[in-house]
Amino acid sequence: MQFLILLRQAPRQLAFGALHSFGSSFGQTFLVALFVPFISASLALNETEFANIYAGITIASALCLPVVGRWIDKVDILSYSLATMALLALGCVMIALAGNVWMLITALFVLRLAGQGLMSHVSMTGIARYFSRNRGRALAIASFGFPLAEAIMPATLLALIAAFGWRYTYAGSAAFILLVLLPVAIWLIRSDAKFRKAPAKSGESATASGTARADSPESHPQSDHPRLFKSVYVWFCMPMLAAPPLIMTALFFHQGAISNSKGIDLGWFAAGFTVFAITSVLGAFGSGPLIDKHSARRLFPWHLIPMMVGIAILALTTTPWVILIYMGLVGITVGFATTLRTAIIPELVPLDEIGAVRSTLTAVMVLASAMGPAIYGWMFAADMSIATMLVVTLIAAAIVSLGSWFSERPGFYMPPNIAPKEAD
Incomplete structure (x- = not known):
């Protein structure tokens, strides 16, 4: 019921968030992967060469994200959105025209930065700083664009590739972004100055209200580097942010090896x-009310537990149907993580630093996802059994969860004097 009330209260803002999470799919791995066989054949690349190029591009785009991502704190979010969509469309056109490897590398970099990085960034940052009382529910609604795209885009694009070829399909994707997504984004928030405007600097708001204290963060010049990263707290929590993308990307990437070692048909994983x-x-929507009731910080140390239970089940059994339970439990953790990793940021920093902090944390997660398959590949190279690898994964997840829980003890981190909440 609360979700429906929220949708009635702010339909356009929530649709703006969901639109961008949906549009991010054009730069997400699950969609790019559909084109890999066609691109590789066209440019005479083998699977290993393409994988190495893609990993390098993913890392490069992650390193650029903190620089470009912090601009969202300083400009009108609609302008930032339109620039991001234009960049995403450019990436699609560049891939459609790619005639050699260097053009492909440039195109994929633009596509990954704009799609996986900035489109998601616009969605989650805009919602996180606009909503306060119902932030968890709002983030859950906005994140619905991710699974919606995963459900309908692969089949749609495969049909278009079969009908028109991969180059025309990418060109058509650019047209869809410019002719559908971009105008809809303008229509949704064009007249909403409150949602669009960049948040005032925390120091400015405090000084204007006469509430700045000599010992408060607002009494000091704004740093280019968010204060959060000077705290012990964030370094205890950073592994928790990196764990789901690292572990899940690695396990999904190596699911063929896992199925072979356990004698389970790969169709069960599909x-x-x-x-x-x-x-x-369900995890994303279930986490929303819990975040609003208990806060993201309280829930954060516990969200790996479903994934850990799923991995334990996978390690202990060779029964095929248990794969469904394993994947279901992993999905719950991923759903919780989708909302928690954004909802926790406004609880730690002022509104005018959300974009900078989120882009940096997102870069950490992207780097972790790029490292995951390689780390597990090294374990394979060391002749480590699947069972041992899964046990090591469980131990590592338990350690990072314990570190995150320990960081909540008094004295590790006191949030700065965050600007007062506005009514939703």
Whole structure:
């Protein structure tokens, strides 16, 4: 019921967030992967060469994200959105025209930065700083664009590739972004000055209200580097942010090896992705009310538990249907993580630093996802068994969860004097 009330109160703002999470799919791995066989054949690349190029581009785009991502704190979010969509469309056109490897590298960099990075950034940052009392629910609604795209885009684009070829399909994707997504974004928030405007500097707001204290963060010049990263707290919590993308990307990437070692048909993992998609949505929507009631910081140390239970089940059994349970539990953690990792930021920093902090944390997660398959590949190279690898994964997840829980003890981090909440 609360979700429906929220949708009635702020339909355009929530639709703006969901539109961008949906549009991010054009730069997400699950969609780019559909084109890999066609691009590789066209440019005479083998699978290993393309994988190495893609990993390098992912890391490069992650390193650029903190620089470009912090601009969202300083400009009108609609202007930032339109620039991001234009960049995403440019990436699609560049891939459609790519005639050699260097053009492909440039195109993929633009596509990954704008799609996976900035489109998601616009969605989550805009919602996080606009909503306060119902922030968890709002983020859950805005994040619905991710699974919606995962459900409908692959089949749609595969049909278009079959009908028109991969180059025309990418060109058509650019047209869709410019002719559909961009005008809809303008229509949704064009007249909403409150949602669009960049948040005032915390120091400015405090000084204007006469509430700045000599010992408060507002009494000091604004730093180019968010204060959060000077605290012990964030370094205890950073592994928790990195764990889901690192572990899940690695396990999904190596699912063929896991299925072979356990004698389970790979089709069970394919079926498991349907369960994963459903439970990730349930996890995201279930986490929203809990965040609003208990706060993201209180929930954060516990959100890896479903994933850990799923990995433990996977480690202990060779029964095929248990894969569905494993994938379902992993989906719950991923759903919780989707909302928690953004909802926690406004609880730690002022509104005018959300974009800078979120882009940096997102870069950490992207780097972790790029490192995951390689780390597990090294374990394979060391002749470590699948069972041992899964046990090591469980121990690592338990350690980072314990560190995150320990960081909540008094004295580790006191948030700065965050600007007063505005009514939703």
